[in-house]
């Protein structure tokens with residue numbers, strides 16, 4: 026990230042009547058960054074993206090794009106282009122005319138215009154389809170046309186509103202790979218709105234997780250997956266076993282807690298962490314628990330019994346009841362050793378790494394990003 | 396289960412074709428529309444065929460000579476009086492449709508884009524004038540446009556004119572004004588429907604790609620609402636060509652249209668074959684004019700890209 030952010034959002038709020046769709050959002054997005062806005066449906070992602078594009082005016086706050094105060098600038102005067110959720114392909118124009126739509130205003134000479142349209146179509150691998158009618162395109166092709174139509178304008182920022190959610194799984198995974206390499210090829214800032222955590226993790230340089238109009242955390246995919254700040258973020262980014270633990274020692278940079286059957290665990294302490302009743306929430310990801318077979322030994326072990334089993338092909342999800350724990354533990358095991366054949370009720374031993382625990386703020390503690 | 400059993404199952408004897416047809420979707424559909432269809436056949440198609448037949452016959456005082464002839468068409472197309480009436484009727488109806496569409500479009504656009512949650516109320520208000528009788532509406536235009544009418548006395552009271560304007564009523568303009576008012580609601584509705592169908596994100600996409608409000612309207616909204624504009628144009632144009640009441644009441648001598656001549660042939664002059672030929676010619680001319688309008692509107696919109 027260079028010194029000056031490409032997009033700077035300062036204390037932006039958006040009310041619909043008394044409903045707060047965006048609640049004091051502040052965010053900086055760097056030049057050339059692939060940035061994702063991740064959150065459940067209705068959390069305000071689209072509203073935020075649309076205020077960056079210029080289709081929605083925040084009730085308060087400031088948006089700067091490439092250093093220019095843009096809060097009130099209309100969409101057609103911003104150096105941003107958008108790929109709409111439904112792609113918004115002009116039905117009365119063919120593919121070539123769709124892609125050339127924004128170029129017409131620039132009054133390029135015909136050869137230059139044709140060249141740029143052809144280049145854009147090459148970029149999204151739609152070479153030679155420019156005479157195709159809009160209604161003769163598949164979902165994936167429509168999405169590529171929408172991408173080409175935006176990229177041909179050479180925007181400083183490309184905005185994508187759930188561009189892959191209408192595609193089937195196979196095509197979606199293929200497009201994710203293409204989207205990432207396209208962003209690296211053109212080198213401009215991409216802002217992707219998605220409710221799919223795997224998509225955000227796989228594509229982004231950084232992710233902002235949103236809930237109820239607020240940003241809960243901004244971090245790299247790895248950081249956000251491994252060190253979610255709150256219980257809600259942890260939960261949204263995949264499975265997590267939550268435990269209530271008693272605080273034993275509260276030191277400057279870390280804490281010690283008594284995590285029931287897991288024993289004493291030391292955890293890094295996030296900035297601004299507090300607790301009122303001497304208890305904290307800690308979490309461990311299901312894949313950080315491991316089954317022990319036969320007489321295999323591990324430094325940290327627990328015994329339990331299989332309560333439920335779900336087969337997912339390459340992995341099996343197990344629910345393990347452990348005496349002394351309120352909630353059963355979920356874990357994910359590869360099927361190499363026969364986890365898929367474990368009968369319900371089987372007694373098992375599992376290994377864990379105390380360093381894999383994270384300390385999570387309960388959301389009412391009001392831990393906010395930044 | 397054996398493979399033979401599987402293979403044979405699609406060969407199960409199909410119900411007899413006739414019975415299947417009776418139970419089919421198609422049969423039910425036909426049964427549903429058959430009263431309307433019979434009604435339309437009896438009261439629309441048969442009379443039209445009759446009129447076409449008459450147009451090739453000859454009136455011999457009280458009898459009809461049923462030998463085939465083009466004489467009526469020769470008269471209809473070469474007599475200067477009929478030629479003038481055709482031209483005027485087409486001109487008045489085209490002008491009326493054009494003005495109606497031009498006035499209706501902004502109203503439909505406003506309701507569709509800025510009608511808020513009360514779109515249906517707006518549409519209801521648009522149809523209110525249609526609740527009064529057509530005759531009453533035409534008569535009220537006489538009151539507005541007449542020598543001592545609302546417009547003249549109003550303009551005189553405001554000091555804009557000293558003498559009443561006599562050219563307001565009893566001419567082609569009065570016919571156009573009255574027809575535009577009568578048909579506005581019928582033009583607003585199809586345009587509104589086609590505007591409603593436009594995905595709003597298309598207009599946003601146009602803005603996003605650099606168009607201002609006017610350019611995005613011309614390049615996206617207008618082309619995509621063209622089906623509505625074309626149907627509005629035709630809905631107004633086709634019936635107004637043959638309008639009889641309005642020219643009779645507010646048209647005066649200069650506002651006479653072809654329907655008056657047709658009525659005369661079926662009435663006073665008692666020359667049904669000529670009247671029929673004039674009717675058929677009107678139908679053909681209005682169809683040609685309609686086709687020309689549709690093609691040129693389409694062409695004009697293509698040029699906007």
Ligand SMILES: Nc1ncnc2c1ncn2[C@@H]1O[C@H](COP(=O)(O)OP(=O)(O)O)[C@@H](O)[C@H]1O
Pocket residue numbers: 041044046064065066067068069070071072073
């Ligand atoms: N035009 C609007 N009028 C009223 N409420 C709206 C409007 N647009 C969005 N909202 C509300 O704002 C919230 C955020 O919406 P949105 O940004 O579309 O969420 P997301 O894209 O994350 O699913 C939603 O609860 C939605 O109902």
Ligand SMILES: [Mg+2]
Pocket residue numbers: 070071
């Ligand atoms: Mg959305």
